[in-house]
Amino acid sequence: TEMCSDLTERVLLYLDGHERVDTLHLAVLFRVDHQKVIGAVKSLQAVGDLVSVEQMVHKEWKLTDEGRKVAENGSHEAIVYKAVPLQGILLSDLTNNVPDLKIGFSKAMSYGWIKVTKQGKDSLVTRKVESITDVVQEHLRDILTDNSSQVDDEHKQVYCKRKLLQELTIRSYQLTKGKDFTISVEKAQSDLTVEMVASGSWREEKFKPYNLDALGAPLNCGHLHPLLRLRAEFRQIFLEMGFTEMPTNNYIENSFWNFDALFQPQQHPARDAHDTFFISNPQISSHFPPEYLQKVKQVHSKGGYGSQGYGCDWKIEEAQKNLLRTHTTAVSARMLYLLAKEGFKPSKYFSIDRVFRNETLDATHLAEFHQVEGVIADYSLTLGDLIGTLYEFFNKLGITKLQFKPAYNPYTEPSMEVFCYHAGLGKWIEVGNSGIFRPEMLLPMGLPEDVNVIAWGLSLERPTMIKYGLNNIRDLVGAKIDLQMVHNSPLCRLEKNGTLGTDVIQM
Numbered sequence: 001t002e003m004c005s006d007l008t009e010r011v012l013l014y015l016d017g018h019e020r021v022d023t024l025h026l027a028v029l030f031r032v033d034h035q036k037v038i039g040a041v042k043s044l045q046a047v048g049d050l051v052s053v054e055q056m057v058h059k060e061w062k063l064t065d066e067g068r069k070v071a072e073n074g075s076h077e078a079i080v081y082k083a084v085p086l087q088g089i090l091l092s093d094l095t096n097n098v099p100d101l102k103i104g105f106s107k108a109m110s111y112g113w114i115k116v117t118k119q120g121k122d123s124l125v126t127r128k129v130e131s132i133t134d135v136v137q138e139h140l141r142d143i144l145t146d147n148s149s150q151v152d153d154e155h156k157q158v159y160c161k162r163k164l165l166q167e168l169t170i171r172s173y174q175l176t177k178g179k180d181f182t183i184s185v186e187k188a189q190s191d192l193t194v195e196m197v198a199s200g201s202w203r204e205e206k207f208k209p210y211n212l213d214a215l216g217a218p219l220n221c222g223h224l225h226p227l228l229r230l231r232a233e234f235r236q237i238f239l240e241m242g243f244t245e246m247p248t249n250n251y252i253e254n255s256f257w258n259f260d261a262l263f264q265p266q267q268h269p270a271r272d273a274h275d276t277f278f279i280s281n282p283q284i285s286s287h288f289p290p291e292y293l294q295k296v297k298q299v300h301s302k303g304g305y306g307s308q309g310y311g312c313d314w315k316i317e318e319a320q321k322n323l324l325r326t327h328t329t330a331v332s333a334r335m336l337y338l339l340a341k342e343g344f345k346p347s348k349y350f351s352i353d354r355v356f357r358n359e360t361l362d363a364t365h366l367a368e369f370h371q372v373e374g375v376i377a378d379y380s381l382t383l384g385d386l387i388g389t390l391y392e393f394f395n396k397l398g399i400t401k402l403q404f405k406p407a408y409n410p411y412t413e414p415s416m417e418v419f420c421y422h423a424g425l426g427k428w429i430e431v432g433n434s435g436i437f438r439p440e441m442l443l444p445m446g447l448p449e450d451v452n453v454i455a456w457g458l459s460l461e462r463p464t465m466i467k468y469g470l471n472n473i474r475d476l477v478g479a480k481i482d483l484q485m486v487h488n489s490p491l492c493r494l495e496k497n498g499t500l501g502t503d504v505i506q507m
């Protein structure tokens with residue numbers, strides 16, 4: 001059997017030759033950390049009644065960093081006194097010579113060590129006594145050299161108030177021999193091994209009792225970023241409402257699905273390089289469903305389905321251009337096309353993923369962000385369905401008051417911006433954009449004529465920043481974020497009865 005660890009053995013040996021000892025004393029004697037001695041005592045206690053243990057509380061006086069400086073260089077008031085030469089000094093010069101003059105000066109005045117006389121606009125400081133005794137320094141030196149009993153309690157309190165001294169409470173253990181005291185302890189086994197079972201030696205072994213109070217080892221696991229925490233919450237809400245997640249795992253799109261399928265004219269300013277990141281390699285896509293492409297071309301250039309179109313040339317070269325998708329509505333378009341192709345049935349889709357826009361960067365805008373998007377396709381949906389669905393959706397986020405403002409999107413008609421009243425901020429804030437997809441978008445896909453599609457989108461970053469009380473997007477995303485912030489961020493739960501995040505708003 002293995003002998004007990006070195007330190008526990010030394011504790012027992014010491015106790016063998018002495019009646020009692022304090023763990024603090026042992027720590028000094030063995031030159032080890034007090035906590036290590038306590039650990040050894042604890043493991044002795046686990047074996048049996050080897051040592052009796054009594055907890056002790058000691059008070060100890062300890063100088064603060066500033067107190068140590070005073071012990072070395074003298075008190076603030078003595079420093080001021082010494083800085084005043086026999087012939088006196090102008091107050092303005094004294095101020096320049098002595099850093100932190102204030103404390104020392106008023107003390108030296110009140111002790112009557114120095115005096116001040118007016119001299120023109122300035123004042124002359126002179127010594128009032130021939131010599132001084134720096135009692136504060138002497139006292140602190142006494143304490144530093146373990147002579148704290150020399151200093152009376154009243155003075156100690158004063159030094160505590162001056163933040164030169166502090167009283168520490170130290171807990172230790174007084175050890176005496178227990179009823180099973182011995183100096184030869186077998187180390188109790190902490191593990192039942194295969195070998196013990198195979199040889200049968202486990203029958204003779206002593207086992208450590210379970211320590212059910214032991215703290216578990218901290219798990220070194222990853223932490224969800226606040227954006228991903230909020231994404232999980234949004235996803236939960238969509239799933240509760242019966243939505244299916246769309247596959248958004250393609251940051252690269254082509255203009256056809258990002259713009260043309262959405263009836264966004266080829267001359268639309270949003271396609272401009274100022275808003276869109278075009279891809280240079282590979283620069284173009286060339287596979288499109290040919291029949292559908294013809295219909296898209298037709299509706300853009302000549303119109304159809306009761307629409308007059310844009311009356312402009314539609315060029316395949318423009319549609320072929322690859323880009324970083326500017327919205328997840330590109331994915332919605334692909335999904336709706338698929339839905340029509342595979343045989344329409346009422347469907348609800350959602351996605352939460354990254355989009356890219358070539359924007360001017362500032363405290364609230366980056367060139368990439370996340371869009372939360374919901375789409376419902378069903379027979380005879382109306383604007384009332386859209387408004388009702390938005391109320392239901394935002395209600396689940398804890399937002400109960402909504403207002404709608406007419407807006408314009410090339411692919412929806414009507415379109416509405418969504419505002420909510422934010423009690424924490426005390427104002428109406430824009431939370432999203434929404435609309436009913438145009439027939440010019442849906443009918444070329446082959447969706448039945450009596451099917452309508454309502455949809456809405458919002459950013460993930462904005463509610464996350466409100467929720468976590470951040471007002472600079474760079475604190476949330478990018479190379480400069482504080483990983484500790486990610487580590488510490490609380491679980492995200494949107495309030496179910498109240499307004500979004502009122503409890504964390506610090507703006």
Ligand code: PHE
Nearest residue numbers: 327329433434435455456457
């Ligand atoms: N795609 C829109 C945007 O980028 C959001 C939106 C989605 C609007 C669906 C209406 C319908 O802001």
